[in-house]
Amino acid sequence: MTHLWLVRVECREGAEEEFARWYDEEHLPELLKIDGVRSAQRYSAADALAAHPCRWLVVYELDGDLEEIRERIAAGRSTRELHPALVRESSMSEFFSPAGLRPVTAP
Numbered sequence: 001m002t003h004l005w006l007v008r009v010e011c012r013e014g015a016e017e018e019f020a021r022w023y024d025e026e027h028l029p030e031l032l033k034i035d036g037v038r039s040a041q042r043y044s045a046a047d048a049l050a051a052h053p054c055r056w057l058v059v060y061e062l063d064g065d066l067e068e069i070r071e072r073i074a075a076g077r078s079t080r081e082l083h084p085a086l087v088r089e090s091s092m093s094e095f096f097s098p099a100g101l102r103p104v105t106a107p
Contacts, residue, residue, distance in 0.1 A: 015085035
């Protein structure tokens with residue numbers, strides 16, 4: 001079964017480029033090594049939200065038993081340092097599982 005892990009992150013003003021480089025070149029590749037983490041895509045906020053100094057949403061696709069994947073992600077955190085520019089109090093992390101019978105696509 002495919003699940004989604006949505007992570008919203010912000011970084012301190014003035015550290016956007018350094019933080020983005022670290023996130024894309026170091027952090028994401030480390031997470032993608034975890035069994036069950038299939039893909040990751042970082043998005044930048046648009047429209048009204050773009051007024052914030054740095055607001056991103058990262059969408060991970062996860063395959064397999066969600067609880068097992070969450071345990072592997074949590075176990076990896078103990079060995080992985082987060083970037084000092086990360087604004088932890090503004091970050092959000094949530095997991096989602098399919099609620100419908102199948103994906104719906106446009107005709």
